[in-house]
Amino acid sequence: MNRIAIKVTGAQGQGVNVVGEVLSKALKRMGYCVFMYREYMSLIKGGHSSAQIDVSAEPIASSQAGVDILACFNHHGLEQNLGDVKQNGIVLHQSADWKWTSEQKRLIKKMNMTVVLLPVEETLAELKAKPILGNMLLTAATWALLGCDPERLKELAREQFGKKGEAVVAQNLACIDCGVRVAQQNANGASIKLPRADAQWSEQLLLTGSQAMGFGLIHGGCRMYVGYPMTPSSPLLTFMADMQNEAGLVIKQAEDEITAAQMMSGAMLMGTRAATGTSGGGFDLMTETVSLNGIIENPSLFVLAQRPGPATGLPTWTGQGDLLLAVGSSHGEFSRVVLSVSDSDDAFHLMPQAFNLAEQYQTPVIVMTDKQIAEALYTQAPYDENHTVLQRGKLITDPEVLKTLKGTDRYDSSSPDGVSARWLPGADAATFCSQGDEHSADGTVDETAANSDAQQAKRMRKLQTIRDALPQPQLYSVNDGEQLDLLIVGWGSTKGPVLDALRSLQNSEKTKHLKIGYLHYTYLWPLKTEFLEMLSKKSRRTLLIEGNRLGQLGMLIRMQCGLDIKRKLLKYDGRPFFVNEIEDFLHAVLLGKKVIKKHPTVHYSLFSKS
């Protein structure tokens, strides 16, 4: 697949994200699918951070290990990321006094890199421009190294800075001219050739998974959001808070995650659509409330944005280590739904669906995401809003019907599907108690054996009802056929690099004939395995791929149906899967090659033992 990558590095607070975002937007408008991945540390200033932009005219939703242009704000990029630069790549830096070590020199020579100096401070002094404009210089220099037309970048600058007045625009345009000129002078004709653009991308959206999720919540009727800051759920809180005035939302930054979960639950009991979001540690605090919503049969929505634990772990990195937490959280047995978004597309579309499931089954819904999805920038086709429906299940608002209700209809245990009538406090109807103790049909405490048995059975019947209603996992296949050469099973953000790797395999002579399926699990609890079992029977090999150490989806599958997926590709170093890591392992698995040692933190095992 024809794709290139640019990595911008610098200290946190220097403008790495700004440069990355401007480049991404400009490239998207040129007609490219871009995917931007952020790496940074849990601190405010200093540290070492990067924004990597992968660019292609074909659909991509992953990063590659290895970049064509390394654009550095400071020398740390030269020290830490030189090894990331590919053959014939370009290093753009601002450290005029930098002394290369002999090892670095060897690497530069071996990889045939072009080193381009951008003397930012001098250039800014010449232009009498403020330090902040160093961002635009670096952006323009990178733009020039891609051989792109400076006019396109200027259009974007005019649009972005127009509000700040002509003087600011003029300074930015001068920086663009200057950055382009200096880069061209110092590059000795070197450049990175972009693939041929495809106009379909230029009108698409560019947004993060958190923004997509926030829009999805609002689209789905969310009127209230309560959260407590914790990476990587904070961007969602920030987004919802920033949208409050335009969308008229009730927003509360709570004093802790327990409060956030309780406030969301109270709001849902009253009949609005409210959500809360947190990460693993905060979710641990919310779990008692998840259980409460189980027994009072209250629709509730928890966003669980994963980062690697245990404890504070790797606060600003990604992982998929909380699946069993979501499925097994809270004391007692009750029905729940766990689903996971995988990119900016389903981060939007699954949110109205999550609310619908919560209301239809009157039960907690946990929506999983992770740092990779939350903060990566996706190129996204405009959302189709026409198929979104509001489904509120057995919610009764008709005044005539309300008058006929008895308090004992609320938790009527005879309901065949486990779901009973629901009406809202304030409605002109018989009242009930949403009772956290075991209760009879109107919420009166009732500890008798017969009642406990009936109510527990009622609530658990919903699990089967939900299972019947949920779709099977989705199959993405390359070369359909009776027998698959390989079936890959995964969930969450690994979908992006897996699908990108499959497209790449399809383009390669050696592998294009192979029949490969990727089975993606969106709905993780209750877990449906029939389709998987059928596919796995007709597949020569089945491979589990997950961003955790235990292969947690594999454990759930085995628990559910006994199928033991022995081949596993696991990664738990805080980084997402990079597309070429998956490609390399797929080549090895499919072509019977020895598994390469190139990726020391990607673990391939052929054994079921965890």
Added chain:
Amino acid sequence: MTLIPLSTTGSPTMESYHCATRCTWCDGCGDYGIWTATKRALTELEIAPSQVLLCYDVGCHGNGSDKLLGYRFHGLHGRVIPFAAGAKLANPKLPVIAFGGDGASFSEGVGHLVHGIRSNYPITFVLHNNANYGLTTGQASSLTWQGQKMNSSPNGMPEHTINSMDFIFSLEPTFVARSFSGNIAQMTRVLKAAIQHRGFAFVDMLQACPTYNKFATHDYLLERCYDVNSEGTHDTTDFQKARALAQPNGERIATGILYQNVEVPNFYERLVPRQNRQTSATEEVAITSVKDWLENYR
């Protein structure tokens, strides 16, 4: 938009709140009085059972959640305030009253009490203050008198007692009242004022626990409580005076409405996006187009 037909049921009576479930409190428990005064206050305010949300924490008082009618919620220990606040913000048209004990409110969930007062949510919070954990058979709470021998403190509670009222006043509350479970008329008056208060109303209900509280008994409270509103000329807008009156002095206990400030907007009133909105978040649930906003992301 989902319109919730709010109840228009005519004038309720005490009977409207009657529920057949038998009370399970000990003889002489202060919960009987608070339970009665709550029904009476609601009745006198002409609030029907279907027009109110009553939220109960876990403890002896919480066992009252099924001893009256009304839309009710009985949740987790220590967490009643945020649940009630969330409910109120979703539908501010409904009065929301939260009940919690001294164990839940000054130990497990003390943070929620702090932020409930600080946020000035438009809800009423009734503290069932019997100065111990009754339901778990008489352990010391942080409001138990220091030195008292309690279940799990056989040598007497070693920690000092929290000065609960001074703590409450330090949080700049907008409504503070205190009453006694033996005085139904006063409790009714105090609860009515609390329910009608603009923001967060804190009501300290001193209550007898005949089984486990052998220090602040019904008689002890009866002898010492006096009503600041009927006696003398207490100005309920005088913060410093109210704070001083609320201090324990071992002799007399000031009850009644100690402090009220109606000038401070409540949390909901401070929400910029909710200004001049006639609908509640509950009524606004609908599939909403976000297309126009997404134009900024091209």
